[in-house]
Amino acid sequence: MLNNNLTWKTSPCSHSEWSQSDLVRGSRILYSQQWTLITDSNDHKSIRTVLPPGPCVPVSGEVLSGLSGHQLLEIWDRHGLRKCLNLTALNKHGRVYDDAQFGCLSWSECENKLLYVAEKIKNTSIEKHDGESPCRKPQQDRSVYCEDWGESLTNKSVPVICVVNLQSGSISVLQGVPHDVSPGQALWAPSSQSVFLVGWYHEPFRLGLRFCSNQRLSGDNLSVSCPRLSPDGSTLFYLQGRVFGPHNQCLSLQQVHYLYLLVVFRLLCSGFPSSLIFFVFVVASSAGFYDLPDYGSWKLLTVQKDLMVVCCSSPNTPPTLRVGFLPSAGETVTWQTLQQPVMTFDFHWTVLDVTTPPEEDNTHYSGLDFGAVLVKPSRPPIEAKTPLVVFIHGGPHSQFPAEWNCTTAGLAKLGFAVLMVNYRGSTGFGQDSILSLIGQIGSQDVKDVQTAVRTALQRDIALDPNRLAVIGGSHGGFLSCHLVGQYPEFYRACAARNPVINAATLLGTSDIVDCVGIQYSYDQIPTAEALAAMLEKSPITHAAQIKAPVLLMLGGRDRRVSPHQGLELYKALKSRASPVRLLWFPEDGHSLSRVDTQADCFLNTVLWLHQHL
Template structure:
């Protein structure tokens, strides 16, 4: 059962729909897929917020939204078995729809479902300021865990959760009648959670009789608890608190005592496993509980890996690192069911497709089967560049690091003078542009542009040293890396037009875009920036991740920090606003009015400076959107205006 999301421009919304697949295995070898039956028509999932199958596969729980009400439905093979109006029961607030829904069948006829809701706030406290968890989690403040007893139609809020934590990522422990969950600490005040794996948190075990205990270490950041099939062993990701907001994590195992299965990778050798950088899928164990499967960044690629519990040996399960002529550049694990892996594969010229394969035995390779080819693939050329900084650009604390970039371009030269180039810079900064399908890149290439996506030092997939090297070096090291990548691409590919260059990016990518047009004013002819950081000093008091504002500038963060002249001056000097007087390229700014990560007043600050100097600038304001500018109408507006801006000025 696969669920997909598709943008519908007519309704100005995203539609969810499902596909059903039937795989027939060989009767003599159940790990050999003999036949893949074609799926039937796709079915829309109207109003579904969350859904999950029970472990027995006989039941499906759905949280559905109809108007202002939320319903919990239980479906079996005969139809709708139970329906509860959660809003009318009035026991908890709205169910959070940004997590999966754990479901358990226990005691034969007693069916329980684990929900996440928000507590009600007393009307007499309506004017008291209530902290929440920041960007994209506005109004989510004090979540609770609820158990629904479908036999009696009762909902109970699980008690004994510590008052100083917000619970989430909960899962059932069927054998011990308990719930494991991650708790994020509130005190002394909340910091934004979205995209931040460095928040102080702990792993808790809550028995249904009300006993709650912390089972992880202190002053750590934990996430993604996953129980083995027999319920005896728990794995989870662990990292440090503060520092880089996203970083290489360790994979820890708890079975009686805690041990580390995979440690942080400081500096991987070429072709080696580079560490864990992303969340574990909800089902990632082998059937025998001896192996764990996950996907993670490796330089400019994304690969699927398997780690053996006993030997701690890590193996790549795709051909990503050995065959550079492969069809798919990115492999993302979705789930493992009875040793059958389901992965999503794509490349810059090939939209996502599903592939399946069984976990291999010792010394075997996976035989992958494609369930369905994409509706279309595109005749684009793409290549991966490995870029080495010059000696004067090397980082003295972390010397010898390199980085990468991905060049995607039309297969045929459309203009005698060469192809105009759009330099596309990811945000974060600790994230990655993998060799995967990117609709913005594909749209630009389809319209005749070459796109260079840069993974500067500090991007994920290159080891923890690379991530740490950017601390205190923003606005200089990352700017030079992007420029070095552009020069390398122009030198390696003479079909690119060096006189028609533009730069685009969002958040930290917008920060770098504005830096580049200020530091290299005669090099770029246009810029389009989404919610860019313009002045780190003025951003300090308005961002939901104030810790990163200190860390990125090279200062230690603590909750009781008070800005000093030294810190504010350092932040200002690292900001694009200091180079604004040198900007010559026309600038398109796209700002979300509800952005809590990077205040829209950052972009307005640059807009006013450029306007006062008569520099060409255009500002698009989206009052109902946040940092990601993710509403369908916003995305359409941003893409079309970016294309028109680039076409006009290139």
């Protein structure tokens, strides 16, 4: 699901855009659907019927598109193409940002101006201003190294805020942003005379922001994101957390009354709003979710005029849209399904609560439990027990919700049980759980996964303890390789995608700061003691004990975890004649997200599991 919005005419209409992988094209395609909801004439908070949506309509999914090396800005309305501007020919900026970190697209109230973020155009003049980054140097210095913002933000270095005037066709670029700040996530303030934005410091150098957005902004110890305005435009909301530390952590919701904000500098170009408020601020909505039907995951997509749109799924049920009105006090929500999924699966799934053994309790964060989601195939073997695949998420501060997961569903369909483990440090269990893992990776998280596996085997005798495999990517690959090294007699196969193998060598090669519990500072030079501690926490120290066959899948353009990490384990295993296979994807990054790569990795993983289980 990409996005959903509601419109109101005589009846509410829900418009949604969906994403689907097309293995023939080797790409993702987008399509849209629209539903018209008929409310009761006597009770406008009661949905009487939902009209059939009609056929799915393919969409480009782009407002800004590329054609023959040119960037075109196209504005469409119900009468057709309203405006088309050749942004390349206007030569006011470089490539437009379409990422979730910096990118934005915001209409002014009068809908005559459009706000967005693009790369600053390269400075080709001889003039050079103090404090400018290498990307702004004269053309004769074009070979000077140009920093960008890391994994999935390659070639995005110096973002600028831009506004297009649709009446005149002119484009203005915001001047006066401090030279050491990269702006993004911008939107219009009320009356469209000011702009709110987030600014990330990129001095002394840039660090990868993807999944690690808790970096330094206007406050030395605060990181903020996701600016939103209240519906009446009077209040700013934003999410706030601490700088550095866990990459993903519990955030506080902050609000500031718009009238009390200060304008800190003025715009220096004509045709742009007269002033800029340099601040940040997330929409907070609380809905009365009572008596929820039996879905594992509910995600609130949007709320308009008390009508909520949610996306529901479970490990055996692909995503579906549902709508319902916010209830009055003492009432419950009546949910209406817009469209059932094409198919559901009769997998059995359950959530396991796992208790930490006393000897493995964290003395600083005592009494923390965690969980796992067990998914079993619908038709297990009649006589033999079911092989179990232990699936470990990355992050490490991420999670496996009880929602639809294509990899899990595919493995279950092929006869494997899948245990998705949310070890201590996973999100969704509170800030103490997240903080408990700092300095304890390679130990606490490894033991948690092993405890979860033993718990599942004890509670379900249909699982085969002699046919166990472990899979995961990034930190999940780190834990997978740890498990087959620390418990060499326990697992019979391993498949790891872009795993962290040696934290000591990762320190100087990743686009992010290390999270093994050593306090980070920009000017810190690693000591011998720090490097020794990182090495001790790494799977490479257990390579000599690994007996299970290991499948490695590496992205040649991975900037989060260098592919040399996986190569280090590959060479260690090859030198000992241990069974190992390496798949190399030269054009892919850390997430291995290309459609053809995803298909290749899944098929090879399944074949590896069948061969060795």
